[in-house]
Amino acid sequence: xxxxxxxxxxxxxxxxxxxxxxxxxxxxxxxxxxxxxxxxxxxxxxxxxxxxxxxxxxxxxxxxxxxxxxxxxxxxxxxxxxxxxxxxxxxxxxxxxxxxxxxxxxxxxxxxxx
Numbered sequence: 001x002x003x004x005x006x007x008x009x010x011x012x013x014x015x016x017x018x019x020x021x022x023x024x025x026x027x028x029x030x031x032x033x034x035x036x037x038x039x040x041x042x043x044x045x046x047x048x049x050x051x052x053x054x055x056x057x058x059x060x061x062x063x064x065x066x067x068x069x070x071x072x073x074x075x076x077x078x079x080x081x082x083x084x085x086x087x088x089x090x091x092x093x094x095x096x097x098x099x100x101x102x103x104x105x106x107x108x109x110x111x112x113x114x
Contacts, residue, residue: 008038009038009039009040009041009042009058010037010038010042011042011043011044011045011052012031012037012042012043012044012045012056012058012105012107013044013045013046013047013048013050014029014031014044014045014046015046015047015094016090016093016094018079018080018081018086018090019031019079019080019090020046021080022078022079022080023044023056023080023107023109024109026078026080027108027109028078028106028107028108028109029078029079029080029106029107030061030075030078030079030104030105030106030107031079031104031105031107032064032066032079032087032091032102032103032104032105033102033103033104033105034095034099034102034103035102035103036060036063036103037058037103037105038058039058039059039060039105040057040058041055041056041057041110042055042056042057042058043055043056044056044107054109054111055109055110055111056107056108056109056110057107057108057110058105058106058107059105059106059107059108060103060104060105061075061103061104061105061106062103062104063101063102063103064101064102064103064104065100065101066088066091066098066099066101066102067088067098067100069084072084072087072088075104078106
């Protein structure tokens with residue numbers, strides 16, 4: 001588990017509507033991040049400065065090549081996207097391009113209202 005030096009885990013942002021819907025409707029989502037991030041108990045929000053939307057736990061799956069269709073296909077059903085190409089398009093939109101590498105994370109809701 002990666003944590004910041006203070007032992008806190010920063011919030012995770014879901015700027016993509018498809019990923020947000022997956023999290024809200026299925027209580028978990030697999031998401032791509034260009035850079036490694038902290039893991040553990042935290043909260044999520046829709047934008048960098050937006051309000052807290054709910055509590056989650058973030059678990060790193062591992063570093064991947066987002067150009068590799070087979071790797072993304074393995075987790076596609078939990079991403080919320082209907083196809084790997086749609087997931088890659090969202091990665092491109094959020095990052096400005098399809099990075100050479102990045103990380104997959106499993107994010108599960110832990111809201112008390114579940």
